[in-house]
Amino acid sequence: MMEYGERLKIARKYANLSQSELADTTGIKQPSISHLENLDNKCSGSEFTARFARACGVSVDWLADEIGGMIETNQLSEPTKRLVTRMSTMSEREQYKIVRMVEAFSDDAEANDCDAPGHCGERQANG
Structure with a gap:
């Protein structure tokens, strides 16, 4: 079982927050978080x-x-639940590979003004 401090650090990193940013968000002083x-x-x-x-x-x-789990899965969409379930069995290195692929895909979709498969907003409508 992980200690509280380890879980707090994991949660903070999951949210992509520094200790200072978490302090600003919560109103709790950074030295207390540390x-x-x-x-x-x-x-x-x-x-x-x-x-x-x-x-x-x-x-x-x-x-x-x-x-329970770090993330309450009842708040996640079905595709996200499936991804989290699969990724939970992977090494951290493999997880980061997947994250980079998703980020690249997301960046590409934004560049093409697409928000979902088969739905390419303005570009397709004005075509």
């Missing part, structure tokens, strides 16, 4: 857990006590 992330003991969260979870987009139960 202290919580680096605790050596096994604490089951802190009084700030709900704020951290909201800011990072993760489950409060997971952040507090590692109950």
Whole structure:
């Protein structure tokens, strides 16, 4: 089982936030965040857990006590659930490869003004 500080750091990185950005978002001072992330003991969260979870987009139960998944899957679309399920069995290196492919695909879709398969907004309409 991971310690609270490890989960907090993972959640913060998942949200692509620095400690300073998380501090700005939650109103909790950066040194407090650093202290919580680096605790050596096994604490089951802190009084700030709900704020951290909201800011990072993760489950409060997971952040507090590692109950359930990091992301509440009932908030995810079906394709996203499938992707998360598959990626959870991959190594971190493989996961980053997938992330880079998705980012490249997304960038390409934006460049072509496409938001979904078969739906290419203005370019197609004005064709």
